[in-house]
Amino acid sequence: MKLLTVFFLSALSVAAQPPPTDAPSDVSEPVTSTEFVHSSGLLSGTKSRERTSGALVNAARVKNPAQLLNPRAPKEFGDGWDNVSFDVITGQGQGLKLFAIHF
Numbered sequence: 001m002k003l004l005t006v007f008f009l010s011a012l013s014v015a016a017q018p019p020p021t022d023a024p025s026d027v028s029e030p031v032t033s034t035e036f037v038h039s040s041g042l043l044s045g046t047k048s049r050e051r052t053s054g055a056l057v058n059a060a061r062v063k064n065p066a067q068l069l070n071p072r073a074p075k076e077f078g079d080g081w082d083n084v085s086f087d088v089i090t091g092q093g094q095g096l097k098l099f100a101i102h103f
Helices: 002-016 055-061
Strands: 084-086 093-096
Touching: none
Parallel strands: none
Antiparallel strands: 084 093
């Protein structure tokens, strides 16, 4: 009787699981830092009118600063790599830019 009960419960649990789907999930795979090309404004040759940048500056500019922490926020809030400082030689992240002045 115990064997029949265990068999019945295991069959019930298998039947209760959702069927597997081949559809991609809405969560994208994390992008590695090797795919990004980071450069300062001097190398790219673009002139920016913004003289300051950083996490605190972005928080002051946007209407809803909590969206800066949201991983699913729209692109208008940035991609998250804008305020990361990188080592020039290794390309690894060193820290966050809270306030930066560009000359």
